[in-house]
Amino acid sequence: MTDTAHERRKLAALLVQEGALKTPTWRAAVEAVPRELFLNPGVFLPEGGRWRPVTALGSDPAKWIQTAYSPDTLTTQLDGHLTADQVNEPVAGLPTSSSTMPALVVSMIESLDVEDGHQVLEIGTGTGYSAALMCHRLGEDNVTTVEVDPEVAERADAALEAAGYSTWTVTGDGLLGHPRRAPYDRVIATCLVRRIPHAWVRQTKPGGIILATVGSWANGCGLAKVTVNEDGTAEGRIIGKASFMQARSQATVPVDGDLSARAAYADSERQVKVSPLLMDEWMPSFLTQLTAPGAQLVRARTSEGKQLLYLFDPERESFAEFIEDGEGWRVRQGGPVALWDDVEESLTAWQGAGSPDITSVRLHVTDRCHTYWIGGQQITTRTSSHWIGEGSALRWQHRLTDRP
Structure with a gap:
């Protein structure tokens, strides 16, 4: 040895x-x-x-x-079972x-x-x-x-x-x-x-x-x-x-199939106030997850090479599709929840607070909810999984549907 x-x-x-x-x-x-x-x-x-x-x-x-x-x-x-001694050539797979x-x-x-x-x-x-x-x-x-x-x-x-x-x-x-x-x-x-x-x-x-x-x-x-x-x-x-693999029981099932069919029927369409590309940055990405738990950011390209960008929330059967045009981005939204309205509101409030770093986020955990906040003011909220802002403080609260 x-x-x-x-x-x-x-x-x-x-x-x-x-x-x-x-x-x-x-x-x-x-x-x-x-x-x-x-x-x-x-x-x-x-x-x-x-x-x-x-x-x-x-x-x-x-x-x-x-x-x-x-x-x-x-x-x-890879893929929940494959180890390196089982193959001799490079393979495709998802690290697990x-x-x-x-x-x-x-x-x-x-x-x-x-x-x-x-x-x-x-x-x-x-x-x-x-x-x-x-x-x-x-x-x-x-x-x-x-x-x-x-x-x-x-x-x-x-x-x-x-x-x-x-x-x-x-x-x-x-x-x-x-x-x-x-x-x-x-x-x-x-x-x-x-x-x-x-x-x-x-x-x-x-x-x-x-x-x-x-x-x-x-x-x-x-x-x-x-x-x-x-x-x-x-x-x-x-x-x-930090970034780790998801806990197995919470692992996200990727949204696949015909994305255009999933986003075929929109309830609204408008110009965005905040670029969806902001979600590529760490803190905006974190805030997006707080605002829209369960949502997935999905990227794809058409056969002509055009970029496609979506937010899908399979649990709430809602979507936001982003379309780049000469003036920036437009958003089409459909389903019971206007995903981008909520996310955009959070990101706008975060920018208004001076775009603080992720280390400015505090949290409080109980057996029924997680509360995250930026700033020092104590703010109460009765709704779940959303942000509420007052003065310099931003606050998100998540009601728990399962309590292991």
């Missing part, structure tokens, strides 16, 4: 240089845990719009180690499990502010690498990690054992937490969730911290850090950007 101590120290030094790794205890963990153990049987590397399989057994040892200590995210599973880029992994676990003796619940074991880092820091008996995919969980458990950590690995729906080992001092989710399940709040000690990426679009998610209160609520703020 190749000794990778040099590569681990090199990775740690790079993470320190990037500002992701700040404390000696976590640096020691990065230098101790062999990342290559958590990449068996192999990875998929992007190549020309497809995925090229790379395995430890089929690679030159030096090249494999170089791949294993890449600073990038390494895809380990990965070893997240080390800088994001380390910066998140550092943001947990753990202390000796803390019990941590991890949602989304993945390869098991982040669980191993936490085991090194806290001890294997203080880490519980939950993975929904049985095969992914089995590989992670084997890798953790190979690395010397007999921790608590659980196969199940992480959105439900793991009450048997509760209460926890810290909860960290390495998957994307639409909102923080209240099950996590219930299973966290008062004063404990939950760290999770909230949203449903890949580019436009917020890393939320909330502290649990004595009354069973939690509050905190968005501390930065």
